Amino acid sequence: MTEVVTTTNEPAVRADNVWKVYGSGAAEVTALRDVSVELARGRFTAVMGPSGSGKSTLMHCLAGLDTVTRGETRIGATRVTGLRDAELTRLRREQIGFIFQQFNLLPTLTARENILLPLAIAGRRPEPDWFDTVVGTVDLRDRLGHRPDQLSGGQQQRVACARALITRPQVVFADEPTGNLDSRSGADVLGFLSRSVREFGRTIVMVTHDPTAAAYADRVIFLADGTVVEDLAAPTTDAVLETMKRLDTQGAAR
Template sequence: MSQTFPTPGSHATEPAARATGLTKVYGRGETEVTALDSVSVEFARGRFTAVMGPSGSGKSTLMHCMAGLDKISTGSTRIGGTELGALSDKQLTALRRDKVGFVFQGFNLLPTLTARENILLPLLLAGRQPEDAWLEAVVNTVGLAGRLTHRPSELSGGQQQRVAVARALVSRPEIVFADEPTGNLDSRSGAEILGFLRDSVRELGQTVVMVTHDPVAAAHADRVVFLADGRLVDELLEPTADAVLDRMLRFEAQGRTR
């Protein structure tokens, strides 16, 4: 029998993450590049949002800034009710550990640890014990019940990414950021990972923000936001792959005519 879990952070009414007037500039003078130009966006709790845009549009920069992995130039970023710019480096590290889950294109697993140990690593680093019911729900959601004693070298790429997804979910973060999570996977394994992320939102109440260039991947989301030239230019609710592809082709055509 499936269990119903409250949305992580659901006691609060504010979005899981929010950027207001977010600007990120790299370099100075002639080498200055504006990667994000006054972007304001909210990511609602318990929803799956995809972030898309042409190459160089600022997709990954937006994720890194909103997750506290990169410092912003001007503006504001929040996780829940916490303003990231007001935190010390130590506080920011603690927030990323306790409130944010990450899934990257590279699996980033420790080769000497079993799947279970890799999943529990964030909790162990925080000195926290796993909630047995939640851990079981996460493991079942990503289909790893029979693989917990295996080390990464004994797992396929798709299975390793399942471990990475479970690791991101196990601490019940406010939000999970996934940067091209299917980029190193074949189409079948990629579809499985997208399904697991979708299920984590639907069944576990998680909030997921995924950067992707793939319209099929984006179609798993509840909402797609589009970036171009570092600016938020459009969004699409209840997306289909065809609708996402049409928007992307339109933005790329506009870019060629400028």
């Protein structure tokens, strides 16, 4: 089953002149400096950069998990900046999926119940065909009755991926989704994210430090010191590594 998603020229995610400043006075830290990016619909974008570069902060601001100090962010036509808490909750529930490094599964729930949790919270019934498609895509049909402690790390992350897709979100934000996985399990998760773009028309935004993971994306945005310093299309692992080395050299020279 391949879902057809209506496409428009409007970006799926957008940041306009975004600044994020923490603290004040001597303790002030500028995490993002006048960042402007547009992320196309139905594409897989990776965000990379050294520790402290602002990559996770950017993702959190784009997803409405953190506020911006100046500038604005949008999900589709919705201006995220300035939304009230109830409006943000509705936006995240209806249009955004999340995948985190730590899986964030509820230990007392089965895999099936964890996958369906966002729908249960929203008071929505699952669509049987879509549930079957998502579960089949992540290859979990024989593990649905198992709790997280009965699953491997890779299986737990696939449950988290299925949970992120079950509401048919327009955008899925993934924060180091392979960080706690071995290479084979990580490849399974990255393959699922790629397939969700190609077959289901989702938009994926992934923060990663791994060049191999970034090579699954259609585009890699590199941050350093809170600013976008490079934008790489059709990345390969070698191209990502070369870009990282060059940026490290430039950073050391500054």
